[in-house]
Amino acid sequence: MLRKTLVYNNILNKIFQVPDKIVFRWGILFPVLILMCISLITLKYTSVNSSFFSSTFTKQIVWFGLGSFVFVLAQWIRIQYFQEYAFHFYGILIIFIAITYIMPVIGGSQRWVIVGPFSFQPSEVGKLLLVFVIARVLADQKGNMNEIKLLLLILFMALVPALIVFKQPDFGTAIVYGFIALPMLYWSGIRSYYLFSVIAPIISIISAFNIYIFSIWMGVLVMVIYFNQPKITMGVPQFITNIGCGILSPFIWNNFLYSHQKERILTLLNPMRDPHGAGYQVIQSIIAIGSGGIWGKGIGKGTQTQLRYLPVRDTDFIVSVIGEEMGLLGIAVILGVFFTMLYWMIVYAGIISNKFSSLTLIGFASILFIHLIVNMGMTVGLLPVTGLPAPFLSYGGSFLLSCMLILALSTNIVNHHI
Amino acid sequence: MPKFKKVQLVLAGIFTILFFRFYHLQIYQHSKYEEKAGNNSVRKISIHAPRGIIYDRNGIPIVDNRQIYDLAVIPFDVTSQFDYQMVSKQTGVSSSELQEKITRGKESFHRFRPVPIKRHIDFETRSHLEENKLSLPGTIFSEFPARTYPDKAKLTHVLGYLRVVMDMTASIPNQGLEYKLGDVFGFSGIERIYESILRGNDGTEFRLVDIYGIDHGVYQDNPGQQPVPGKALHLSIDSKLQSLIEDLFSGKKGAAICMMPTSGEVLAFVSAPDYDLNSFAGPVPIELWEGWNSDPEKPLINRGIQGLYPPGSTFKLLAAALAKEDGVVDKNWTVNCNGVYTLGDRDFHCWNDAGHGTVNMDEAIYQSCNIYFYQLIQKLSYKNWTGMAEKFKFGVSSGIDLLGEKRGLVPGRSYMNRKYGKWGWATGNLLTFVIGQGDVLVTPVQVAQMMNIIATRGNTKTPHLLLDSPAEKISVSLKPLTWDFLQQSTWDVVNHKEGTGKAAKVIGSEVHGKTGTAQNPHGEDHSWFAGYLVKDNIPILSLAVLVEHGGKGSVEAAIISHEIFKYAQKNVSL
Numbered sequence A: 001m002l003r004k005t006l007v008y009n010n011i012l013n014k015i016f017q018v019p020d021k022i023v024f025r026w027g028i029l030f031p032v033l034i035l036m037c038i039s040l041i042t043l044k045y046t047s048v049n050s051s052f053f054s055s056t057f058t059k060q061i062v063w064f065g066l067g068s069f070v071f072v073l074a075q076w077i078r079i080q081y082f083q084e085y086a087f088h089f090y091g092i093l094i095i096f097i098a099i100t101y102i103m104p105v106i107g108g109s110q111r112w113v114i115v116g117p118f119s120f121q122p123s124e125v126g127k128l129l130l131v132f133v134i135a136r137v138l139a140d141q142k143g144n145m146n147e148i149k150l151l152l153l154i155l156f157m158a159l160v161p162a163l164i165v166f167k168q169p170d171f172g173t174a175i176v177y178g179f180i181a182l183p184m185l186y187w188s189g190i191r192s193y194y195l196f197s198v199i200a201p202i203i204s205i206i207s208a209f210n211i212y213i214f215s216i217w218m219g220v221l222v223m224v225i226y227f228n229q230p231k232i233t234m235g236v237p238q239f240i241t242n243i244g245c246g247i248l249s250p251f252i253w254n255n256f257l258y259s260h261q262k263e264r265i266l267t268l269l270n271p272m273r274d275p276h277g278a279g280y281q282v283i284q285s286i287i288a289i290g291s292g293g294i295w296g297k298g299i300g301k302g303t304q305t306q307l308r309y310l311p312v313r314d315t316d317f318i319v320s321v322i323g324e325e326m327g328l329l330g331i332a333v334i335l336g337v338f339f340t341m342l343y344w345m346i347v348y349a350g351i352i353s354n355k356f357s358s359l360t361l362i363g364f365a366s367i368l369f370i371h372l373i374v375n376m377g378m379t380v381g382l383l384p385v386t387g388l389p390a391p392f393l394s395y396g397g398s399f400l401l402s403c404m405l406i407l408a409l410s411t412n413i414v415n416h417h418i
Numbered sequence B: 001m002p003k004f005k006k007v008q009l010v011l012a013g014i015f016t017i018l019f020f021r022f023y024h025l026q027i028y029q030h031s032k033y034e035e036k037a038g039n040n041s042v043r044k045i046s047i048h049a050p051r052g053i054i055y056d057r058n059g060i061p062i063v064d065n066r067q068i069y070d071l072a073v074i075p076f077d078v079t080s081q082f083d084y085q086m087v088s089k090q091t092g093v094s095s096s097e098l099q100e101k102i103t104r105g106k107e108s109f110h111r112f113r114p115v116p117i118k119r120h121i122d123f124e125t126r127s128h129l130e131e132n133k134l135s136l137p138g139t140i141f142s143e144f145p146a147r148t149y150p151d152k153a154k155l156t157h158v159l160g161y162l163r164v165v166m167d168m169t170a171s172i173p174n175q176g177l178e179y180k181l182g183d184v185f186g187f188s189g190i191e192r193i194y195e196s197i198l199r200g201n202d203g204t205e206f207r208l209v210d211i212y213g214i215d216h217g218v219y220q221d222n223p224g225q226q227p228v229p230g231k232a233l234h235l236s237i238d239s240k241l242q243s244l245i246e247d248l249f250s251g252k253k254g255a256a257i258c259m260m261p262t263s264g265e266v267l268a269f270v271s272a273p274d275y276d277l278n279s280f281a282g283p284v285p286i287e288l289w290e291g292w293n294s295d296p297e298k299p300l301i302n303r304g305i306q307g308l309y310p311p312g313s314t315f316k317l318l319a320a321a322l323a324k325e326d327g328v329v330d331k332n333w334t335v336n337c338n339g340v341y342t343l344g345d346r347d348f349h350c351w352n353d354a355g356h357g358t359v360n361m362d363e364a365i366y367q368s369c370n371i372y373f374y375q376l377i378q379k380l381s382y383k384n385w386t387g388m389a390e391k392f393k394f395g396v397s398s399g400i401d402l403l404g405e406k407r408g409l410v411p412g413r414s415y416m417n418r419k420y421g422k423w424g425w426a427t428g429n430l431l432t433f434v435i436g437q438g439d440v441l442v443t444p445v446q447v448a449q450m451m452n453i454i455a456t457r458g459n460t461k462t463p464h465l466l467l468d469s470p471a472e473k474i475s476v477s478l479k480p481l482t483w484d485f486l487q488q489s490t491w492d493v494v495n496h497k498e499g500t501g502k503a504a505k506v507i508g509s510e511v512h513g514k515t516g517t518a519q520n521p522h523g524e525d526h527s528w529f530a531g532y533l534v535k536d537n538i539p540i541l542s543l544a545v546l547v548e549h550g551g552k553g554s555v556e557a558a559i560i561s562h563e564i565f566k567y568a569q570k571n572v573s574l
Helices: A010-015 A026-046 A056-076 A080-084 A086-102 A122-140 A147-166 A171-188 A192-207 A211-228 A232-256 A259-269 A278-292 A318-325 A327-351 A355-379 A397-417 B003-028 B030-041 B084-091 B095-107 B123-131 B189-193 B239-248 B286-294 B312-326 B361-366 B370-377 B382-391 B413-420 B427-434 B444-455 B480-495 B556-571
Strands: A113-115 A118-120 B042-047 B061-073 B115-121 B139-148 B162-164 B184-186 B203-209 B215-218 B254-260 B265-272 B335-337 B340-343 B346-349 B357-359 B459-461 B473-475 B510-518 B526-535 B538-547
Touching: A010 A080, A026 A056, A026 A318, A026 A327, A026 A397, A056 A397, A080 A086, A080 A122, A080 A355, A086 A113, A086 A122, A086 A147, A118 A122, A122 A147, A122 A171, A122 A355, A122 A397, A147 A171, A147 A192, A171 A192, A171 A355, A171 B003, A192 A211, A192 A232, A211 A232, A278 A318, A278 A327, A278 A355, A278 B003, A278 B030, A318 A327, A318 A355, A318 B003, A327 A355, A327 A397, A327 B003, A355 A397, A355 B003, B003 B030, B030 B042, B061 B095, B061 B123, B084 B095, B084 B115, B084 B123, B095 B115, B115 B139, B123 B139, B184 B189, B239 B254, B239 B265, B239 B556, B254 B444, B254 B556, B312 B361, B312 B370, B312 B382, B312 B427, B312 B444, B312 B480, B312 B510, B312 B526, B335 B370, B340 B370, B340 B427, B346 B370, B346 B427, B357 B361, B361 B370, B361 B480, B370 B427, B382 B413, B382 B427, B444 B459, B444 B480, B444 B510, B444 B526, B444 B538, B480 B510, B480 B526, B510 B556, B526 B556, B538 B556
Parallel strands: none
Antiparallel strands: A113 A118, B042 B203, B061 B115, B061 B139, B162 B184, B203 B215, B254 B265, B254 B538, B335 B357, B340 B346, B459 B473, B510 B526, B526 B538
């Protein structure tokens, strides 16, 4: 395959290259078009009261246009550049999200870096950078490192930015940072039992809220350890560690969580606890979705939505709007096309032999997946309210741009290798 | 299984779980959440049914409806242009209080919800504010039903007033009717008695309301119900006569009741002093009501049915009727009045210290001689005398369609024994009773009813205010001679040159009457006049007039009665 290289200067050579081919992978892109249609129709009717130019509908169209442009541009990026400079980017990421601590508080949190009239949220694009660095570390392994050590290293690399972001506080993004390492680790061939051992203490902490769930979980834990850990000298301490985590749970609860985070978790367990406060959004969202039925109330006719009982209806709770106005049918379409998109990303990741590229695809798929699941889980009261938007559905320019960038780079990778 | 298949399988599993959560909510629990969504956004709004209009006997409206308004502001819409001074000037709410209310509202979550500023403002105030709408952004008015009294006749105590349901357990008169908080109800008078007729049925409307309480129009799926206005009420009151008497009573205290003797219809009903129902918009403000309540003149008391007075000489007719009926004395039985009568060791006086000389029964009535009756009562049975009083409906409620009527008191033997002990009272007490003093207490409506009975020779009806209502018949049977005598002697009171009721005489008309003076330990005696007017041989108007501290009956009460008869002569007919 002939590769034409640009001969401007060294840096441009490193970053850009003329793509071998530009093929639209419709398994990935077609779902995006459908999701954008659903999103725009919904936004059109949630922003009826604002003028044409200030409406979220118009703005989102502009952002989508911009995103499409970025999508095409991103085809000229030389993807190996991110592999080569992954550690630099990681360093920059840590520095930028640390800088937010000296930035002014906006809406109760410090997530933005503000320079003059411009502001941006480093943790947003940081998700991609974290994927690159984890993919780089895992791809560099030639079986010369102890599996457990590797696992701990990767988790450490993910948890450092996750903790910084958590303290901003931005619980949602922290979950994304913490989560994306896991599928990538699994994809790189780490033993499932080790991953289980890492996740187990977290489940122990969470399940300790309810003594019955904790007991069942301990039973499961004992079984898994028994069948996977041949050495009793390793198994028993592991078990004891998990019990310890459960016992420490109240301590973590009291000392590490912000009051609004505690509130959200308590609300998840019982939304009626505070129907006018923290539980309000979830209750209204569930009512909206439940009242939608199979076919929905009709676009623009949802009483929960149009009469503003549903909060943040064009961003965090846009899925509830869709559930109310388009019913289970709309939800099924969303889940279906999303599944298609992720399905193809996994298929391509399986085909591509280059370890870095394959892992990057898995990482990108994980980002999209965790956003969707946390967002939709929140609207139906399965997961706490974290403020994570739904990819390609929620209104929000920079988030749409980074989602488009994720797909652009995925397409780039796929086109490069296949 | 290849790794990517495993990952896809896990992915599919998680998506399926999520899908079933949605399936559970949207299919399985759909109806539950559909109802909840409806409860959220559909508000049932009550539309006030207009109360029935109240007319007088000639179809002149005396109580009508008008809209008054509640002023509120939506804090969100209030801008810096808002003219606090103007609102303050128009409503009397202080400017700083206004500012505080609005600022607090702006900060609250409910900043789209109206904050009440002033209740019950009238149309003029609203118009003033509406004219300056541009400098009053965010102000809204809501309508509230109120009464207006277009006629000159006030008729205060008869009409009564409305109150707002503040608390469901509080004294709502008609528990059978359904009330909501904020509804108005008739609290006294006609408004209360005929609440079920006047009230009508409130309508309902279902409206879509958003989370801020902003209205989004009628809910199409349920059209609601139209209000049914209350029915009109026609009173037997003659508003011109009413207003005439009210004017005659200006500056005086007392009561006057005019009725149509044959039907018991009340033509006029005055209790003075009264209060002005037009002096407030909407329900009675509590300060105003408390002011009336603590007023030493007691304007809240309806003297016509609640004022208890000794009947004075008007009561002499009872003893006379009994003596005639039982034939105890004849026309020739006379008494010599020298101004004083001694019984045992006590002197009983006639009002005329000089004495009336020799009087027979007729003369004793038209000259109102006490001495004659001191002697007559001793010839009568006490029991029969109280029986005669009961025949003329004293000591029992007249049954007029107003609440709170007092029964008065005709002291019988058992009452006297209870009050004074078996040996604590004697014939001396009877001497005071027969001339309507002492323990005897009556209400003006009872005295007027006595005149109905005399004028119709015992064939009248229960006093009532509602025109064409099936009033209960009253029949008192006495001998024709007794009726003749009562009518003749009451005629003499007014028409004889020595009659005490001469002041009530109307040239060219047949007026009957009896004066009375109610002794009052607290000051000047109360003045009574009770009588009736006959036109074309039919009694067309009976009356009882009581003027507190009016002196002798021949003075104030008879003069007022004269004016009433003069009006009735021209204007009242069956």
